[in-house]
Amino acid sequence: MTDATVPTEQLGLNEDRTKEVMTVNVGPHHPATHGVLRLVVDLEGEIVRELRPVIGYVHTGIEKSCEDKSYWKVIPFVERMDYVSYFFQMEAYCGAVERLIGLEIPPRAKYLRTLFLELNRIHSHLVWLGTTALDLGAISMLWYCFRERDKILDLFEMATGQRMHTRYFQVGGVIEDIPLGFEAKCRAFAEEMPVRVGQYQDLLDRNEVFLSRTKGTGIVPRERLLELGVTGPLLRAAGDPWDLRKVFDYLAYPEVEFKIPVGTVGDNYDRYRVRVAEMVESARIVEQCLDALPEGPFIADDRKYVLPPRSELSTSMESLIHHFKLVTEGYRVPPGEVYYSIEGPRGELGCFVVADGSAKPARVHFRDPSFVNLQAFREMALDSYVADMIASLGMLDPILGGVDR
Amino acid sequence: MPDAPGLELIRGEIDRDHPGAVLATSFDRGQAALIVDPERVLEALRWLKEEPGQRYDFLSSLHAADYLPAEPRFGVHYELINRDRVERIRVKAMLADPGEELPEIDSCVELFPTAEAQERETYDFFGIVFRGHPNLTRILMPDDYVGWPQRRDFPVGGEPVTFTYSEQRFD
Amino acid sequence: MEVERRTLREKQVAARDLLRGDLEGEDLERYVEERVLTTTFEKMIDVARANSIFPLTFGLACCAIEGIPMAAVTSRYDIARFGAEAGRASPRQADLMVLSGRVSVKMAPIIRRLYDQMLEPKWVMAMGACSSSGGMFANYAVLQGADKFLPVDIYVPGCPPRPEAVLYGFVKLQHQIIGNADQGWRQRYDAYGTEEWARGGPRSEPSPEAARAYEEARELSLA
Numbered sequence: 001m002t003d004a005t006v007p008t009e010q011l012g013l014n015e016d017r018t019k020e021v022m023t024v025n026v027g028p029h030h031p032a033t034h035g036v037l038r039l040v041v042d043l044e045g046e047i048v049r050e051l052r053p054v055i056g057y058v059h060t061g062i063e064k065s066c067e068d069k070s071y072w073k074v075i076p077f078v079e080r081m082d083y084v085s086y087f088f089q090m091e092a093y094c095g096a097v098e099r100l101i102g103l104e105i106p107p108r109a110k111y112l113r114t115l116f117l118e119l120n121r122i123h124s125h126l127v128w129l130g131t132t133a134l135d136l137g138a139i140s141m142l143w144y145c146f147r148e149r150d151k152i153l154d155l156f157e158m159a160t161g162q163r164m165h166t167r168y169f170q171v172g173g174v175i176e177d178i179p180l181g182f183e184a185k186c187r188a189f190a191e192e193m194p195v196r197v198g199q200y201q202d203l204l205d206r207n208e209v210f211l212s213r214t215k216g217t218g219i220v221p222r223e224r225l226l227e228l229g230v231t232g233p234l235l236r237a238a239g240d241p242w243d244l245r246k247v248f249d250y251l252a253y254p255e256v257e258f259k260i261p262v263g264t265v266g267d268n269y270d271r272y273r274v275r276v277a278e279m280v281e282s283a284r285i286v287e288q289c290l291d292a293l294p295e296g297p298f299i300a301d302d303r304k305y306v307l308p309p310r311s312e313l314s315t316s317m318e319s320l321i322h323h324f325k326l327v328t329e330g331y332r333v334p335p336g337e338v339y340y341s342i343e344g345p346r347g348e349l350g351c352f353v354v355a356d357g358s359a360k361p362a363r364v365h366f367r368d369p370s371f372v373n374l375q376a377f378r379e380m381a382l383d384s385y386v387a388d389m390i391a392s393l394g395m396l397d398p399i400l401g402g403v404d405r
Numbered sequence: 406m407p408d409a410p411g412l413e414l415i416r417g418e419i420d421r422d423h424p425g426a427v428l429a430t431s432f433d434r435g436q437a438a439l440i441v442d443p444e445r446v447l448e449a450l451r452w453l454k455e456e457p458g459q460r461y462d463f464l465s466s467l468h469a470a471d472y473l474p475a476e477p478r479f480g481v482h483y484e485l486i487n488r489d490r491v492e493r494i495r496v497k498a499m500l501a502d503p504g505e506e507l508p509e510i511d512s513c514v515e516l517f518p519t520a521e522a523q524e525r526e527t528y529d530f531f532g533i534v535f536r537g538h539p540n541l542t543r544i545l546m547p548d549d550y551v552g553w554p555q556r557r558d559f560p561v562g563g564e565p566v567t568f569t570y571s572e573q574r575f576d
Numbered sequence: 577m578e579v580e581r582r583t584l585r586e587k588q589v590a591a592r593d594l595l596r597g598d599l600e601g602e603d604l605e606r607y608v609e610e611r612v613l614t615t616t617f618e619k620m621i622d623v624a625r626a627n628s629i630f631p632l633t634f635g636l637a638c639c640a641i642e643g644i645p646m647a648a649v650t651s652r653y654d655i656a657r658f659g660a661e662a663g664r665a666s667p668r669q670a671d672l673m674v675l676s677g678r679v680s681v682k683m684a685p686i687i688r689r690l691y692d693q694m695l696e697p698k699w700v701m702a703m704g705a706c707s708s709s710g711g712m713f714a715n716y717a718v719l720q721g722a723d724k725f726l727p728v729d730i731y732v733p734g735c736p737p738r739p740e741a742v743l744y745g746f747v748k749l750q751h752q753i754i755g756n757a758d759q760g761w762r763q764r765y766d767a768y769g770t771e772e773w774a775r776g777g778p779r780s781e782p783s784p785e786a787a788r789a790y791e792e793a794r795e796l797s798l799a
């Protein structure tokens with residue numbers, strides 16, 4: 001402890017040492033890095049002077065593995081990229097392949113896909129809220145958010161049999177129809193969700209500690225965010241209402257009414273508010289999808305690309321042949337390339353598929369939102385305290401599986 | 406997207422300002438693409454970004470694809486969006502494999518700062534050098550990795566699954 | 577069997593007599609037997625260790641969301657009832673490293689470093705298919721199994737395994753630590769003599785018959 005009455009020169013401190021810059025490794029193993037993100041941070045005291053993210057610690061070579069597999073075998077691979085929003089990756093890939101084939105999916109499948117996408121969005125935001133609040137010290141939020149998350153996972157398990165990584169979307173629609181009782185349970189969840197979000201907001205919205213940590217921290221101006229290619233809730237919190245659901249009409253989003261929450265200042269508090277409001281809007285979309293769910297087939301009819309129903313296999317020879325062909329070799333996609341993007345919970349999730357006419361894709365590439373958003377992190381954290389850096393990292397919501405692929 | 410006639414109009418206007426930059430156009434499955442000469446890719450991108458009628462100022466994605474065995478082998482794709490008119494356009498630059506050295510193309514980091522990490526990723530996986538990039542190093546693979554993993558002639562890797570005794574008995 | 581129910585007054589009298597040294601012979605024997613459990617010091621320590629494992633809060637990929645750092649800790653699949661809710665971020669203070677997720681080539685040296693920094697006794701749970709054997713990713717970037725560079729004590733299959741599966745694996749690990757590695761299933765299924773060299777727990781050695789059988793089987797296969 002320095003005595004405040006003694007001037008610094010007399011203390012015998014080297015002048016330079018008060019401005020010493022220390023390089024600290026916020027390593028891949030760290031409780032607050034949301035995965036295996038490594039940050040090499042130059043600190044001057046508590047202030048961040050330079051930040052270099054080092055990624056690649058969970059690089060799985062998914063894009064390369066996809067070139068080795070037939071088109072429908074790729075679906076479980078790409079699910080596991082951004083491992084919290086797995087339905088979105090399935091949708092991006094299946095949408096791209098459907099564009100390549102020129103396959104129209106039936107309306108029931110569109111609504112079912114929208115329903116599950118929005119449930120997954122709520123799931124992703126709940127995981128985000130739980131872990132970010134944990135980082136900022138509001139530890140009990142983790143348990144509350146995961147309680148709701150378990151309810152969503154129950155819904156997924158009811159419909160698809162798996163909690164995570166469900167491989168539910170297939171090229172042409174969805175693999176199975178929803179079971180009886182799903183609608184009632186889903187509706188009960190969608191009604192309960194805004195109440196729960198209200199409870200979360202009661203805990204955090206006006207919480208003095210939370211406000212002082214998130215208000216005014218991590219601000220990047222909107223134009224700079226656009227230059228850096230940032231999309232999603234980060235951009236919306238900065239005041240730009242760019243949401244691919246409204247802009248590029250895909251699936252059942254044109255028929256569903258929902259609002260886009262937009263922030264004003266673009267600090268961490270706005271990002272928090274935007275995502276929390278998005279959860280409420282997603283619950284509304286889920287309700288509307290349930291109300292408007294049309295009857296009909298849940299997958300397209302084209303037997304060249306879609307498995308025939310099993311009941312037909314015992315009666316129709318053609319179905320058997322189609323089934324055999326599809327399961328062993330897979331379907332061939334006419335050559336071409338397509339870039340198809342959707343609005344994931346973190347931003348624009350794009351899938352680029354090159355088909356060369358064979359049964360395996362020639363190139364699958366994902367434009368992952370977390371990878372691009374991570375470039376904005378440096379500007380969010382520069383010249384602010386380490387604690388603000390942690391808050392910004394939480395509000396940035398990177399998922400390292402998507403960053404590293 | 407600009408539709409097919411719109412794409413031809415854009416091509417015509419670029420040809421007026423930068424003749425020879427655009428080699429071909431392609432309108433496939435509802436997506437518009439301009440195939441440009443890799444040496445002139447910056448001119449084309451700058452024109453698309455700054456021309457008052459075009460203003461494709463958001464680079465959504467920069468990625469590459471290896472079209473082996475077709476030549477030219479590498480294609481660098483730029484996905485651009487005009488957010489006011491909500492239109493997408495793709496710019497493709499086809500690079501040939503020079504054999505011993507690495508293929509090169511100009512970096513667009515001054516135009517689109519978002520390209521920084523994406524160009525590093527492309528370099529990491531394909532070995533395509535972006536001239537003028539501030540820090541072109543490996544980003545996802547370990548720094549001392551040898552090889553360009555996502556090229557088509559790079560093996561997928563992995564190991565064969567070994568079973569306890571059968572390898573010795575049936576070999 | 578009739579249980580002798582003694583009133584509280586009778587128990588108090590017996591305790592007072594014991595303290596005064598008034599219980600003799602049979603009474604004293606019975607009294608002590610009812611209240612005292614004998615065990616070895618090691619076993620007691622093992623039981624204490626098994627029931628208060630500090631997991632390392634470490635999550636690699638998808639399994640982390642369903643596993644020890646997250647879902648297993650939360651209220652539905654509470655791991656606190658097994659004594660393991662105190663997750664420690666520092667490897668110096670943690671006992672159990674849960675490899676929840678795919679081990680990529682870049683991350684492997686770091687995991688090995690973390691493992692080396694942990695103090696004995698330490699255990700490793702390979703959660704999920706990817707850390708057990710590479711999972712579905714048989715490519716250049718994923719190590720085909722964490723046991724290529726770490727000794728793993730228990731493998732929990734699944735992609736991702738349900739939190740209940742993780743907890744079951746955790747309970748099995750607890751049994752391993754206490755020394756009852758196979759939980760008596762060989763006895764149940766009369767399967768002694770068929771063991772391979774099991775690697776787990778401090779006291780799971782194969783019986784001499786089993787060791788001989790293993791040697792014979794190896795010679796057969798190598799011949």
